[in-house]
Amino acid sequence: MQHCDYYLCLTIYIVTFITGFPANILAFYTLSRKVWRKPAPIDILLLNLIISDLLFLIFLPFKMQEVANNMVWNIDYFLCPLSGFVFYMTIYNSTFFLTAVSVERYLGVAFPIQHSLRRRPIYAVFASIFIWVFSILHLSIVYIVPYYNPSGTVPPSRNVCYEGFTDAQLEILLPVRLELCIVLFCIPLLICSFCYINFIRILSKLPNIGRRRKLRAIGLALGTLLVFVLCFGPYNVSHVVGFITKSSPAWRDKALLLSTFNACLDPIIFYFTSAAVRNTLGAMVRSIWSRCWCPQILWSSKKEPPETEKNSLPKPQGLTNAL
Template structure:
């Protein structure tokens, strides 16, 4: 495995170990909140966002560990499923971030109508629609990739019309990736589908988030009786969400546009873009913290318990 591959794997493992405990805690807090009698629509949307983060973490790391093992190349079907789940989690996370921003905008800009008409079942129905839209768009893209792979004669050595030969111990093995080598006609279809996925699952959610959070900050700034803490919470939520789009989801979506412009499959930079997308699971904790009182309470209590246990664990020093 090349040095760059070792570096990427190390970052993926560090992201997994950092993001998994926080997302599990947020998922548990939001699930308890949703199971109560009067959950809010934001709780339902944030629960789905935490679910997409956990799916991303659990689908990505085993896939990368298999690549690091430098064993045989994954068969086509497991490779496609793992890649589909990873992309589904990233794209669905972008849609739910946009849905949370719409919920916050309606609550601030139209408070009376929002509090009269809000129902948790509306958020649940919207969640089902968002999962369906993301699954259908990515399903079409991966169905085309599957068709391309079958058209090229299968996976692994069959795609390149070569016979697998055992490598000597001193010979570096090829990079274990799942990207295809489509011909010109197939690439034209694949690039157009990926560009449509970028517009629907990245471009539109980004525009919605920018519009909603800019207006949320402006409304809070105009309210004379708004508390300083509530204003800072609104600004923190807006900056956290836009930071997630810029740092994490942006590179993952831009690589699709660059691939469409350059007319290639984007395999040269998709690994780095996926690495940036993995930080999404970490930075979403900022959105959870500023958006949900249940998550704030759980994180604060967990932090206080850790401090108490650290203070109680006094070292025993024996002087002879």
């Protein structure tokens, strides 16, 4: 049985939940309004990525409870395969939706005219449905294997979740994990790398785009690739190691922590990718800033001549715009 470090794992899970849940709720509210008014393919893809992250965060407390009980599962066992299925399925959903966003951005730069003429929101809807169905079918193994007991003599363990497998279960699970690594991680990583490397190459040569905007787009592309590799790479490497050694590596749960942390890094991608998210967040900051400064402005305006009152009121707004 794996032993995830109590303080390390619980701290990362709690920080991910506290920071990721409100950030994804804000992004969901913003993009759902944007898609309802004027749907764009990239907004539809990002909205599905947000829904995937929110599902992940909703089931994250089950992992917290498991760590708090020293990796012992002491609640109803049917929640173990269910939470594991949703937990792992949403991880691989993220790889596919991040890849789909990279393809959308690459096509918009490499073939701007052709892509704008053929760009339809319905294509993004079909792509999203395909990703959800594809991930659900592949990750159904997480739900099935804990109940798989062909011998009928040795029941699967009920005090650990998604661990302590029999030899018969491992014969099915380990090859499937290797297939998940290849199909749901390596192939999307290659596509994402191709799209963003060429996206950066083409964008750096365009003369009609401002330097600041160009650097932000390039930084977003590099940041997405970095998140892709760091968050999902170690966990998928554990699949390969497990297939070779015929057992789950002891550091598998620690590698899973990086995949967990992705849920609070995705909102950063939403911020730089979607203008609607940036505008909503900016409006919230301005609203909070004005509430903090209004009493001070009103107090100072009572002490100043009427002529200076008009000049003093716009200052907080100017400061908020600078932020």
